[in-house]
Amino acid sequence: MRFRTHIINIPLLHRIIRSLAALARLCVIRLSEDKVHFIVPGNENKDGVQVWSQVKVETLFSNFRVESNNKNEIWLELHLDALLKVLKSADSSINDGITDSRNATSLQDGEVSLKLNKRGNQAIWAFDIRGRSQLSGKPMQITHEINVHVLSPKRQGELNEPLCPPPDIHLVLPNLTDLRNLVSRLGTMADDVKLSANHEGKMELTVRSKNVDLTTTWDKLHIPTQNTDSEEEEEPVPADKMFSAVVPIRAMQKFLTSHLVGGVAIACICEKHCLIAYVYIGEISEAGGVLTFFIPAKTFGDDDD
Amino acid sequence: MSQDEYMSQMKASQAGATQILVAQTDDVRPFARLLRGIGLKHNAVMVISNEGFEITVEEVKTLSAIAYIPTNLFQTFTYAPPDDDAPAFEISLDSLLQCLNIFGNAGSAGSGSALNNMGGKKQRRWAGEGEGGGDDDTSFSSGRGGGRERRTGMRMTWAGHGEPLSMFLQDDGKGPVTTCELSTYQPEEMMAQAFDIDNRAVYVIMKSELFRDALLDLPPSSTKITLTATPPRVALPDHLANATSSSNLRRAHKADVGNLGIKAQGDFGETQLDYPNEKSVMETFDVETEVQFSYHYAHFAMLSRALQQSVKIALQIEHTGYLCLQIMMPITKDLGTGVHMGILEFKMNALEEDEE
Numbered sequence: 001m002r003f004r005t006h007i008i009n010i011p012l013l014h015r016i017i018r019s020l021a022a023l024a025r026l027c028v029i030r031l032s033e034d035k036v037h038f039i040v041p042g043n044e045n046k047d048g049v050q051v052w053s054q055v056k057v058e059t060l061f062s063n064f065r066v067e068s069n070n071k072n073e074i075w076l077e078l079h080l081d082a083l084l085k086v087l088k089s090a091d092s093s094i095n096d097g098i099t100d101s102r103n104a105t106s107l108q109d110g111e112v113s114l115k116l117n118k119r120g121n122q123a124i125w126a127f128d129i130r131g132r133s134q135l136s137g138k139p140m141q142i143t144h145e146i147n148v149h150v151l152s153p154k155r156q157g158e159l160n161e162p163l164c165p166p167p168d169i170h171l172v173l174p175n176l177t178d179l180r181n182l183v184s185r186l187g188t189m190a191d192d193v194k195l196s197a198n199h200e201g202k203m204e205l206t207v208r209s210k211n212v213d214l215t216t217t218w219d220k221l222h223i224p225t226q227n228t229d230s231e232e233e234e235e236p237v238p239a240d241k242m243f244s245a246v247v248p249i250r251a252m253q254k255f256l257t258s259h260l261v262g263g264v265a266i267a268c269i270c271e272k273h274c275l276i277a278y279v280y281i282g283e284i285s286e287a288g289g290v291l292t293f294f295i296p297a298k299t300f301g302d303d304d305d
Numbered sequence: 306m307s308q309d310e311y312m313s314q315m316k317a318s319q320a321g322a323t324q325i326l327v328a329q330t331d332d333v334r335p336f337a338r339l340l341r342g343i344g345l346k347h348n349a350v351m352v353i354s355n356e357g358f359e360i361t362v363e364e365v366k367t368l369s370a371i372a373y374i375p376t377n378l379f380q381t382f383t384y385a386p387p388d389d390d391a392p393a394f395e396i397s398l399d400s401l402l403q404c405l406n407i408f409g410n411a412g413s414a415g416s417g418s419a420l421n422n423m424g425g426k427k428q429r430r431w432a433g434e435g436e437g438g439g440d441d442d443t444s445f446s447s448g449r450g451g452g453r454e455r456r457t458g459m460r461m462t463w464a465g466h467g468e469p470l471s472m473f474l475q476d477d478g479k480g481p482v483t484t485c486e487l488s489t490y491q492p493e494e495m496m497a498q499a500f501d502i503d504n505r506a507v508y509v510i511m512k513s514e515l516f517r518d519a520l521l522d523l524p525p526s527s528t529k530i531t532l533t534a535t536p537p538r539v540a541l542p543d544h545l546a547n548a549t550s551s552s553n554l555r556r557a558h559k560a561d562v563g564n565l566g567i568k569a570q571g572d573f574g575e576t577q578l579d580y581p582n583e584k585s586v587m588e589t590f591d592v593e594t595e596v597q598f599s600y601h602y603a604h605f606a607m608l609s610r611a612l613q614q615s616v617k618i619a620l621q622i623e624h625t626g627y628l629c630l631q632i633m634m635p636i637t638k639d640l641g642t643g644v645h646m647g648i649l650e651f652k653m654n655a656l657e658e659d660e661e
Contacts, residue, residue, distance in 0.1 A: 174481065181409055182481075189403055211397035213469075214404060214485040 001150070003031060003074055003116035005064040010094050010112055012281065013060050014087040015260040016053075019279075019291065021080040022257035023049050028151065028159060031066045031074045033057075038291070041159060047251035048296045052161045055281060055289030074116070075151035078125070082146040086127050093129050093142065107131025107140055116148070123148050162294050164276065167268035168243040169197050172222040173277070176259035182216060183256055187249045189214065192298060195252075196244035197269055199223060199237065207249070224266060243271045245297035255293040273297055325392060326353055326463040329381040332456040333474070336378055337411035339634065339647045340402055342611035343370035349398040350492040351470075352391065353463070355384055361495055362398065366654070368604050369497035370611070373648045387465055394489035396470055404485040408476045410457040463489075497652050500621060500629040507534040507622040508591035509565055513632065515586060516620075517612040519567055519578045520605060527571035527602040529656065532622070536592040537563035537582060563590050565620075569602060588617070598626035598655035608632075611649045626655025 007013060020027050020038060023045050030037035040051040057064045068074050094110040110131035117126045129142040151159075173179060183205070186193055190207040197203040201221040207214050255277050258265070263280040270276070275295040282288035330336065343349065343362045352359040358374040376382035386392075405411040460473040469486035523530070538561055563582035568575055582590040611632050612618070619631040634647040 182407065185403065185407055185409070189400065209400070210488065212400040212404060212485055212487050214407070214483060216407065216481050216483040218481045 001069075001074060001116070002065065002067040003114075005061040005066075005114050007060060007090070007112045007114055008062045009060050010087065010090050012261075014084075014091045015262070016055070016281070016291065017080060017084050017087055019258040019260050020051060021084050023051070023254035025080060026077055027080050027083075029076045029078065030156075031076070033066060033072050036060065039159060042162070042294070042296075045254070047248050047254065049251045049254050050162060050294040051291060052294070053289065053291035056287065059281060059288035070153060075156045076116075076123075076125075077149040077151055078146060083125075086144040086146060089142070089144065090127060090129050093131065106134060108134055108137070117145070119145070123150050162274070164270050164274055164294070166270075167276065168237075168271045169199060170224050170266055170268050171197050171201060171203060172224060173203075173265040173267050174218050174221065176256060176262075176265055176279070180253070180256035180259045183249060183252050186214070187253060191249060192246050193249045193252060194244050194246045195267070195269065195275055196242040197221075197267070198242045199239040202240075202242075203267075204242070243269045245269050245272060245275045245295075246299075247275050247295045247297055251295045255295060258291055258293070261291060270297075272299070323385065323464070324383075324462045325385055325387055325465050326461065327381060327383045328376075328379045328461045329459065330379045331458040331478075333405045333411045333459045334456070335634070335646065336374060336459070337402060337405045338614060339372045339374055339378075339649060340398060340405075341413060342613070342632070342649045343372045344398055344402065344610070345370055345607055347397055347399050348395050348490075349401075350393060350395050350495065352393045353384060354391065355386075357382065360398075361497075363493075363495055363497055366496055367601070368607070368651065368653045369495070370607075370652075371650045373645075373650065375645055375647060377644060378647060389466070392463070392466070393492050394466075394470075395492045396487045396489055400485075400487055401470075404472055404474065404483070404487070405457070405459065407474055407483045407485075408455065408457045408480075410455055410476065498627070500627065500652060501623055502621075504623045504625065505621055506592070506594070506596045506624045507532075507565075507620065508589060509534070509587060509620045510589035511580065511587050511618060511620075513612050513615040513618050515580065516618050517609060517615075519580070520609045520612070522578060523567070523569040523576055523602070523605070524571060524573065525606070526573050527569035527576070529570045529599050530602050530605045531566075531568040531570070531597060531599040532628075533564075533566040533568070533595065533597045534592040534622070535564045535566070535595045537561060537590075563592060565590075571602070589619075596622065596624070596626075598622060598628070600628065600653055600655060604651075604653050608651060611651070615649070628653050628655065 016038065017027075020040055024040040026040075028037075028039040028041065030039060034057055035054045036057060038051065038053045038055070040049070042048045042050040066072055066074055090112050093107050094112060107129070108131055110129060113128045113130075115126045115128070117124050124145045125148050127144040127146075129144075131140055132138060133140050183193065186205065186207050189212060190209045192207070194206040195203070196206070201219065201223050203218045203221050205216045258277075258279040261279055261281055263282060265277055265279045268276040268278075274297050277293040277295070279291040279293070280288075281290065340360065343360065345364060345368065346362045348362075350361045352361070355376075356373075357376040357378070358372070360372045360374065361369065362371075363369045402411070455476045457474055457476050458478065462471045464471075467489070469488055472483075472485045472487070474483040474485070475481070565580040565582075565587075566577060567580070568577045580586050608630065614634065615632045616635045617633045619633075621629045621631075628651075630651045632649040632651075633645060636644070636646050
């Protein structure tokens, strides 16, 4: 079992890991020859939010080598906090050399490499940050090691992407930062939010409490065209029919930490079942990667319209 | 759908019920600011009249706060008095403020964190606050909001007794729209007594800034505030005659012109601030005999929030010690005499002697 690579986009990796760290302590990373998957299983937080994401190797890495007797795949589990600390350090050391010359810790021509190693019986990820000191120009090297746990094929088999019915609707979400700010304000009013949308591109967020009913409505959101396998074409739904799912506001906030990743996001509603959000890394067309959040819907006693 | 379409749709949907009230503004901030000033409790009683809103919050028998919100804070204010009782209902002040701030343009942000500590060790959570958490990771969020100032517009309607208070909110007439319905409740009876001008012992008008600075200078560990109003030209009491000469001079001067003293006492000592009746300080100073009354520091601490962005205060005290503080908001447009942009009024009883 071997793994080593250069990390070419530390800031992006840092943001991805920050988003994940907002919703879980542990994360499974599945390394394969062309993709890296970041997985947060549902048992990691009490709202049952899961993340199944995949990022193309070339979006984050170069000189990427992974070898194993399991289809050249390696599955690891690690503490997000530990990884986050390393990435923070690496991010400030690399800093692209362009900006922030005041940053004394920043190195010139910085490079970060990552290797799977062993220390005794403990598997570790060893990060090497190399560069030249800004002041003296002398070569510098910083090494970080974090413990990782290699998953057995049995554990791998137990991790399954949640099964969802075909979504009732897809639509492109408004700016995630705006949405995050609004949802965090809703969080002071109620525990749950109802997300509804129709095929006219209308989306509503509704909260209800003893004192107030509040609905925020967006219009003309983009509905992505689907490459439908339309053999089993059912009768078309009316464009103004609203589909909805009630989710904990806390779960929405967790998913919305992904505004850090900064891409376009598409939401799918499987009515009364779940909300799925795809947050794209880079341009959708480039398909650099996507973070997929599954947020299970709550069943709402008094709200069954 | 444009705002106009929404508006007309809203109107259409409400066509069945005639509105008792329609109030519209393109910037909710002045309205929200006044409401936040009285945000001492979760709920408030709202009274609607031709003059605008009168919104009252009461801490049973100890403190009452009223926001007088005039119609000129709104571009449109139409009020059709119902045949029966004058409209009065209780609403959640917290929720009202949260709704007004739904797009983040009516919050208390940037109002100086020092003020938020005025509540002392209790760290009171003010109505309408609660952005807590989630907003800390600005380092990545690429300078969102920087110079661009957005304003939230509002249209408020009320259809009569038993109906919710409805609001329609949108930023600059574009982007997402928010509609809210606030539950209205039968109002609690208000207990605060009226201030009796005929029994007035102190009447002082001064700049808000000076009074606010005074409140900020008082240590948050204080428990009691004592106000001493000294009329002009009172002879120096005999027992002070042997004090040092410089302090005698100062005292003599204050005694000459009159003085308002604010003393804060607490477990860690006391602080005394003096406001002499000088032109630069007092606009009006009407005190006939020296009076001294004490109040809860906690009540005074609540005033500092209300004082933000205000221009003037009028402080009146009855001979019983019953205090009435009126806080005036700046007048931003030419409105003629007798018109104001909102007044906050606080009334509180003095501490009994043995309450110390």
